[in-house]
Amino acid sequence: FAQGGYAKAAFEAKSMAELTKALGLATPTESKDITVTGPDIAENGAVVPLGAATTLPGVKRMMLLVEKNPNMLAALFDFSDAVDPAVSTRVKMGQSSDVFAVAVMNDGRVLYGHKEIKVTLGGCGG
Template sequence: MQTRRETLKQSAVVAGLLASAGFPQFAQAAFNKTAFDAKTVQDAVKAAGGGAVAESKDVTITGPDIAENGAVVPLGVSTSLSGVKQLLILVEKNPSTLVALFHVSDAVDANFSTRAKMGQSSDVYAVAIMADGKALYAKKEVKVTLGGCGG
């Protein structure tokens, strides 16, 4: 199983290869450092190309009400909306809020899941960034009983 750090490193290598092969637009899409370094939900959404966030019933976040182990919290995001460009999963109280960023087209079923580290109980957000820049979200509180970030 790959760690997040290894995955990000491989993404950076692939982005570099794509850029050197004359595909800079793919290199940009492969890794958005600014978004992953963001400290707040709004900053991460803005760095990913979204505007002000608005709640929507068309975006779904899944995860446990109580996570027994914060080191591996299963989270999911989905939407049936068309015109979605990116789906994000964010953990508000993590040091870096953005956990996952998925590039989407209408040819892809916009339904993704991953596992995240959570050091403490927090609101978790699923954000759909639309082609016109609108950012629609759903949120869910996840309580962590055993910390995952060094806890």
């Protein structure tokens, strides 16, 4: 499976278009088969658990993106056939944002799922 040098340009991308250009990828399309998991409201913007997973076969790379971070791409994972296409990590989020899981398939298709995560100031309660 793919193992190259550090994708510096991808980590500097400010938008999905810049990211796909930096990596030479096709235009991503939304897919209900790509799931991104995370809290609805982050308990701590500095440590937000995110997961990306799919039931589709033939995923070679999975990326986690935070739309409103200074740079969108937080992490990318290259899978061999010896792992499930499911991975979790924890990321920083400065403000409420959509987060994306983007899967690069063996056949060149690029699919994504997304969800909203709220980062709040906190306080109050019943």
